[in-house]
Amino acid sequence: MDRSQELERLRTWTERLRTENASLAGVLDAFAPLFAELLKTRAALLAAGLSPVDPDPQRLARRLPRFVDAPLGEYAQAFLASARRILPVMARSFPGISEDLRKLMYALESDAVDSAALMEGVVRGDEAALARQAKSLGVDARSLELAAGLALRPVLEAVGSEVARAATLGAWGQGYCPVCGALPALAILRSSGQDDAYLKNHGGQRWLHCSRCAAQWRFQRHACPHCGNEEHGTLEYRHPEGRAEARADLCRKCNRYLATCDASGALDEPVADVAALGLLPMDVVMQRDGFAPVARTAWNSLDP
Ligand SMILES: [Zn+2]
Ligand SMILES: [Zn+2]
Numbered sequence: 505m506d507r508s509q510e511l512e513r514l515r516t517w518t519e520r521l522r523t524e525n526a527s528l529a530g531v532l533d534a535f536a537p538l539f540a541e542l543l544k545t546r547a548a549l550l551a552a553g554l555s556p557v558d559p560d561p562q563r564l565a566r567r568l569p570r571f572v573d574a575p576l577g578e579y580a581q582a583f584l585a586s587a588r589r590i591l592p593v594m595a596r597s598f599p600g601i602s603e604d605l606r607k608l609m610y611a612l613e614s615d616a617v618d619s620a621a622l623m624e625g626v627v628r629g630d631e632a633a634l635a636r637q638a639k640s641l642g643v644d645a646r647s648l649e650l651a652a653g654l655a656l657r658p659v660l661e662a663v664g665s666e667v668a669r670a671a672t673l674g675a676w677g678q679g680y681c682p683v684c685g686a687l688p689a690l691a692i693l694r695s696s697g698q699d700d701a702y703l704k705n706h707g708g709q710r711w712l713h714c715s716r717c718a719a720q721w722r723f724q725r726h727a728c729p730h731c732g733n734e735e736h737g738t739l740e741y742r743h744p745e746g747r748a749e750a751r752a753d754l755c756r757k758c759n760r761y762l763a764t765c766d767a768s769g770a771l772d773e774p775v776a777d778v779a780a781l782g783l784l785p786m787d788v789v790m791q792r793d794g795f796a797p798v799a800r801t802a803w804n805s806l807d808p
Contacts, residue, residue, distance in 0.1 A: 507547040514539055517778040524782070531781055534597040535803060538654070539777050541593040542718075545586050546658035554582050554662045559670035567678050569685035570667045571627055571660065577620035579659050584619065587612050587655040594651060601651075604643035608651055611641050623659075626652045626716075627684050650802055653716055660684050660717035668719035676721050679729025679798075681714040687799035688729055689715035690780045691753060691764040692773070708768040713776045715799035720776070728755035729762060730798045744786045752783075752790050761795040763787060 505513075518536045522529055563570060576583075591609045595602035611617040617637065625633040626649060634652075638645035664683035671682030680687055690713040710725045727734045738756040741764070749770070754761040763783040767773040774782075781803055791797070797804060 507544065510543050511540060514543065514775050514778065517775045521778055521782045525785070528781060528784065531784060531803065535777070535781055538590070538593050538597055538802075539775075541589055542654070542658055542661075545589045546661045548589070549582050549586065549658055549662045552582075552585070554579075554659070556666040557663050559667045561670070561674070564667075564671055564674050564676065564682065567676070569681060570664060570683050572685035573628070575620065576623040576627065579623065579663070580619045582659045582662070583623055583655060584612055586658050587651075590655045590658070591651060594654060601644070601647040604647040605651055607641055607643050608648060617641060622648075622652050623656055626656055627660075629686075654802060657717055661719070664717055664719055668721055672720075672722045677724065679712065679723060679727070679732065681712075681717060681719050682721055683719040684714065684717045686714050686716035688712035688762060689797075689799050689801045690776055690783070691723075691729075691762050692720070692776060692779070693764065693766040693768045694773070695768045712762075713780075715801050718776070728753075728758060728760065730760040731755060731758040733757040742790075744783075744789070750783055750786060752786055752795075754790070754795055759795055760798045761790045762798045 514536070518532055518539075522532050557570065560570065587609060591605045595605045608617070612619060617640075621633065622637055624630070625637065631645070631649075634649050635645045638648040641648065660683055667683050668681075676682050692711045692713060694709045694711060696708045710723050711720050712723045712729055713720050723729060724734070726736065726739060728739060733739065733755050735757070739753070740756070741751045741753045743751045749766045751764045751766065752761040753764050763780060763786060765774060765776070765779040765783070780801065784803065787797065787804055
């Protein structure tokens with residue numbers, strides 16, 4: 505699928521969701537331009553010569569995400585190019601943090617921030633390092649993490665595509681992303697193709713969608729991606745009223761839930777990011793009932 509087809513799918517699914525659920529209009533107005541810019545930025549980075557890295561079979565066999573402990577300095581230019589496109593769109597969608605975004609962009613342009621350390625802080629989930637950088641920039645730490653994370657996403661998407669593919673073929677089997685190590689924002693159920701014994705289960709395949717880099721990889725149907733729990737009695741799922749294609753998979757061991765989109769009977773699979781936005785009302789219910797999401801995402805953290 506080329507860029508214009510992807511943008512068209514994004515537009516189609518956004519409009520479909522807007523028609524289905526008018527209460528999501530504000531969220532869609534804020535996030536749809538951001539998703540479009542993320543997609544265009546990934547394409548622009550690839551066109552400018554950024555290329556997918558080769559998977560490292562030994563790291564995959566040891567269940568080590570490709571970039572979680574790697575120096576990221578070689579991607580500083582790509583990160584800057586991405587930030588120049590993503591941050592202004594974020595600032596329009598989320599005026600509440602626009603001042604922080606302006607400060608961050610200025611610091612990146614004037615080399616006043618160590619962008620390698622910033623990218624590495626995001627990928628490693630090093631909150632102390634991010635807090636130090638936020639303090640020196642005079643910005644809120646969570647805004648910095650979100651902005652840097654979103655600017656990093658097209659870079660990781662561009663370089664990580666082969667790693668995600670290899671991880672799935674190699675039965676990665678972990679709940680965290682083989683590219684960047686983050687936990688999933690969404691699970692997608694798909695019809696079975698040629699299933700192998702390891703992942704085979706009636707009802708098709710379960711894929712996880714990374715909350716940070718949008719990589720997708722296959723995972724067991726009946727296991728918690730957060731804590732690895734496989735005990736049937738402690739894994740449940742709930743459907744929001746009237747929506748057979750949507751559900752929350754929850755784990756009583758760690759009290760986490762994962763929003764899940766059942767696309768197994770669908771002719772046209774939803775765009776994952778848009779599907780996740782469509783499940784926001786369910787997130788509200790699950791969190792009200794005392795469950796935490798498997799991963800924090802921009803859409804459960806930012807107010808338009
Ligand atoms: Zn990832
Ligand atoms: Zn769990």
